[in-house]
Amino acid sequence: MIETVVQVDGARRLRSALKQAGDDLSDLKDAHKRAATIAAHASAALAPYRTGRLRATIRASGTKTAGVIRAGTSRVPYVAPIHWGWSRRHIKAQPFLSDGARDSEGRWLPVYENYVQSAIDTIQGA
Secondary structure, three states: OEEEOOOOOOHHHHHHHHHHOOOOOHHHHHHHHHHHHHHHHHHHHHOOOOOOHHHHOOEEEEOOOOEEEEEOEOOEOOHHHHHHOEHHHOEOOOOHHHHHHHHOHHHHHHHHHHHHHHHHHHHHHO
16 A cells, blocks of 8 residues: 655644644544545546556545545555556556646645635634
8 A cells, every 4th residue: 555645834833723722623634635535536547547446446534634645455555566666577657646646736725725714714713
């Protein structure tokens, strides 16, 4: 199984401010999952396709601290060599997860911007 992580600068400070304001951060978990879902769909579109098994394993999840894209299962264990490559086996890297997250940034970044703005509005209104 392989994971791709996109780091957002200032996220730790935002979580800290929200905790101090009494927020339980469940909304942030939802924002992470929505953003990761957008990136996962973009990554699936870029995934190499033979049988469709690899593409079917790409999924997204969200926690209070991160949005995560995962790919691969015990039945599809070859995701890491395909994504990162394996020079000894002459497998060229095809970083579809990383590329999908980067290419879809314009679509998932507004999810965070909207969350941050609503969090600021909530803090100022409290």
